[in-house]
Amino acid sequence: MKMVKKHTGVMLCVAISLSLAACGPQESSSEKTSSKGSELVVWEDKEKSIGIKDAVAEFEKEHDVKVKVVEKPYAQQIEDLRMDGPAGTGPDVLTMPGDQIGTAVTEGLIKELNVEKDVRSLYTDASIQSQMVDQKLYGLPKAVETTVLFYNKDLISEDELPQTLEEWYDYSKKTADGSKFGFLALFDQIYYAQSVMGGYGGYIFGKDKDGNDDPSDLGINNEGAVKGAELIQKFYQDGLFPAGIVGEQGINVLESLFTEGKAAAIISGPWNVEAFSKAGIDYGITKLPKLENGKNMSSFIGVKSYNVSAFSKHAELAQELAVFLANEKNSKKRYEQTKEVPAVQSLASDKAIMKSEAARAVTEQSRYSEQTPNIPEMNEIWTPADSALQTIATGKANPKKALDQAAETAKGQMKAKHSGK
Numbered sequence: 001m002k003m004v005k006k007h008t009g010v011m012l013c014v015a016i017s018l019s020l021a022a023c024g025p026q027e028s029s030s031e032k033t034s035s036k037g038s039e040l041v042v043w044e045d046k047e048k049s050i051g052i053k054d055a056v057a058e059f060e061k062e063h064d065v066k067v068k069v070v071e072k073p074y075a076q077q078i079e080d081l082r083m084d085g086p087a088g089t090g091p092d093v094l095t096m097p098g099d100q101i102g103t104a105v106t107e108g109l110i111k112e113l114n115v116e117k118d119v120r121s122l123y124t125d126a127s128i129q130s131q132m133v134d135q136k137l138y139g140l141p142k143a144v145e146t147t148v149l150f151y152n153k154d155l156i157s158e159d160e161l162p163q164t165l166e167e168w169y170d171y172s173k174k175t176a177d178g179s180k181f182g183f184l185a186l187f188d189q190i191y192y193a194q195s196v197m198g199g200y201g202g203y204i205f206g207k208d209k210d211g212n213d214d215p216s217d218l219g220i221n222n223e224g225a226v227k228g229a230e231l232i233q234k235f236y237q238d239g240l241f242p243a244g245i246v247g248e249q250g251i252n253v254l255e256s257l258f259t260e261g262k263a264a265a266i267i268s269g270p271w272n273v274e275a276f277s278k279a280g281i282d283y284g285i286t287k288l289p290k291l292e293n294g295k296n297m298s299s300f301i302g303v304k305s306y307n308v309s310a311f312s313k314h315a316e317l318a319q320e321l322a323v324f325l326a327n328e329k330n331s332k333k334r335y336e337q338t339k340e341v342p343a344v345q346s347l348a349s350d351k352a353i354m355k356s357e358a359a360r361a362v363t364e365q366s367r368y369s370e371q372t373p374n375i376p377e378m379n380e381i382w383t384p385a386d387s388a389l390q391t392i393a394t395g396k397a398n399p400k401k402a403l404d405q406a407a408e409t410a411k412g413q414m415k416a417k418h419s420g421k
Contacts, residue, residue, distance in 0.1 A: 051334035085311035098130030098303035127343035139305035141343030190385035197228030198298035223405035231401035
């Protein structure tokens with residue numbers, strides 16, 4: 001999944017939040033009776049339903065129910081649920097990115113899950129934390145992803161790979177000629193730029209005494225963030241990145257340059273494994289490089305989850321289905337069909353999965369990664385931060401001034417939209 005396209009489109013609406021929270025149906029005692037003959041609807045990600053086909057069939061047989069699977073882009077499902085849920089045409093189980101959980105809970109769109117500790121303990125700490133709001137669980141992780149480095153073996157061998165971002169800068173200085181490039185990344189977007197800014201000490205939100213994201217402590221313009229942004233700006237100013245990778249079409253340009261053999265290496269994610277393979281590129285995948293301070297580039301951990309709609313008329317059965325789809329056996333089956341790295345702890349050392357270079361790279365990079373904040377205030381960060389980074393990339397503002405403006409804008413939006421919590 002191209003996470004960068006997913007996050008920026010989500011905006012909170014306080015009026016909708018309040019109304020939806022009020023109208024979310026409560027399961028009556030009559031709805032807790034026999035589930036025999038019931039029909040459940042599952043919204044699965046695009047082109048990923050093959051991963052749960054066998055599990056769904058097994059669940060239908062065991063529970064004597066019908067399960068209808070509908071494919072929808074997973075990051076847009078919360079938007080559809082706002083309309084389809086109250087209308088009675090929504091799903092019982094849906095899937096969404098972990099950073100949308102806080103928004104969905106605030107708006108009353110998904111139900112708290114009541115599962116045993118042994119179920120929770122199946123998953124990695126980072127993945128299960130992405131599903132927690134105020135110490136309550138609202139989903140079960142089904143896959144994790146993070147950005148990694150893809151490199152074209154026809155242009156650069158594994159032994160030649162620069163080990164630091166600064167070395168990639170030097171490599172690109174020797175390689176880039178306006179039509180061919182060395183290293184490329186979408187550093188005009190915070191989803192990718194945080195890999196550099198975070199490595200120097202920048203952060204989105206600080207933590208409160210309980211370890212929760214603290215929106216009053218914003219770190220997108222601190223000293224480390226500015227230092228990282230200054231390094232980022234060098235790649236653009238010195239002509240090492242083409243102008244075309246700035247803005248909305250940047251991701252398409254970046255991927256095209258790689259598949260056409262015009263870029264030695266790019267930062268992308270496991271969602272492109274199949275596309276790059278079909279393009280005939282002989283590529284390798286590895287973790288992100290280090291920085292000159294010795295720290296590895298960080299990255300956001302993206303978590304996909306199964307969640308139960310607050311509007312489900314069969315909430316208990318829907319929860320049972322979510323638990324079943326996300327268990328160890330079915331998570332492994334799902335990986336075999338979709339190649340999305342499972343969130344189950346025991347599968348991180350599964351030999352069959354670790355044969356995959358992409359799975360190994362994601363697993364290794366995850367050690368240096370941070371959870372994408374899942375509180376609603378995160379929705380006020382994406383656009384101001386991206387706007388600031390684009391002015392940095394195009395040389396229209398120096399990093400400190402641009403990031404200070406982004407922080408000011410984000411704080412204003414958070415105060416206007418979330419101060420009544």
